[in-house]
Amino acid sequence: MSIPFVKGHGTENDFVLLPDPDDALDLTPARVRALCDRRAGIGADGVLRVVRDETQQPDGTWFMDYRNADGSIAEMCGNGVRVFARYLLDQGLVERREFPVGTRAGVRDVRVDERGEVTVDMGPARVTGESAATLDGRRFPGVAVDVGNPHLVCVTDRIHDLDLSVPPVHDRVVFPAGVNVEFVVVEAPDRIRMRVHERGVGETRSCGTGTVAAVAGVLHRAGHKTGTADVDIPGGRVRVVVDEDTCTLTGPAVFVARGELDRGWWDSVGG
Ligand SMILES: N[C@@H](CCC[C@H](N)C(=O)O)C(=O)O
Numbered sequence: 001m002s003i004p005f006v007k008g009h010g011t012e013n014d015f016v017l018l019p020d021p022d023d024a025l026d027l028t029p030a031r032v033r034a035l036c037d038r039r040a041g042i043g044a045d046g047v048l049r050v051v052r053d054e055t056q057q058p059d060g061t062w063f064m065d066y067r068n069a070d071g072s073i074a075e076m077c078g079n080g081v082r083v084f085a086r087y088l089l090d091q092g093l094v095e096r097r098e099f100p101v102g103t104r105a106g107v108r109d110v111r112v113d114e115r116g117e118v119t120v121d122m123g124p125a126r127v128t129g130e131s132a133a134t135l136d137g138r139r140f141p142g143v144a145v146d147v148g149n150p151h152l153v154c155v156t157d158r159i160h161d162l163d164l165s166v167p168p169v170h171d172r173v174v175f176p177a178g179v180n181v182e183f184v185v186v187e188a189p190d191r192i193r194m195r196v197h198e199r200g201v202g203e204t205r206s207c208g209t210g211t212v213a214a215v216a217g218v219l220h221r222a223g224h225k226t227g228t229a230d231v232d233i234p235g236g237r238v239r240v241v242v243d244e245d246t247c248t249l250t251g252p253a254v255f256v257a258r259g260e261l262d263r264g265w266w267d268s269v270g271g
Contacts, residue, residue, distance in 0.1 A: 078208020
């Protein structure tokens with residue numbers, strides 16, 4: 001039996017998609033790590049398994065089974081869900097440009113426009129308190145934001161010289177399951193710049209949930225509950241709209257390769 005894959009990215013946050021409509025693939029953490037390995041595998045920040053989901057919606061919704069590069073499971077991936085949505089439309093697995101996608105954080109409504117840009121209704125961004133991260137001996141105060149997955153948004157004066165090859169140290173009482181840490185510079189009321197260290201991955205060139213958390217965190221600091229901003233990340237730019245009840249994320253979804261995994265390799269990395 002062949003195992004097809006697709007490689008894609010959203011603002012250079014890259015993924016291996018594994019179509020698995022019948023939920024038949026044994027995707028172990030070891031196989032996720034092997035797929036994401038940039039030398040011995042395909043290379044990616046995470047894996048998106050494409051599974052049919054009749055449990056959440058009766059009309060044939062699809063479920064995004066997202067895994068971090070280290071094999072761990074996360075609730076949500078904002079860049080991943082854009083790539084996932086475009087894949088479903090391109091493959092004819094959905095008929096309309098607007099449709100729901102199941103995730104561990106709940107069902108998310110997506111819209112794919114004619115140019116392939118994808119807008120996702122990300123649900124609410126909830127500010128849950130304050131905390132801090134320590135990086136290279138320096139303490140960065142931050143705002144804790146929940147976007148389905150946990151984030152710590154640290155506003156600072158510059159980010160270009162931060163060493164994110166090591167994980168920032170966070171408060172394990174506040175974030176018992178770990179946290180994604182965003183370092184943010186406010187460039188203008190409607191434009192921020194961001195770098196991120198992702199839980200289960202390391203520094204990535206973009207994090208969709210992180211961009212939503214960052215805009216919500218910056219607005220919170222300024223005493224606002226709603227607002228719109230462009231977010232510049234190393235991998236490009238996305239647009240975030242924060243409303244009282246929900247947020248939207250708009251950005252690109254790109255495919256770079258399609259192929260077939262070597263069955264012998266897959267069996268050997270089963271773990
Ligand atoms: N890159 C993703 C977030 C992926 C999950 C994250 N690393 C976590 O563990 O919560 C995004 O685009 O949102």
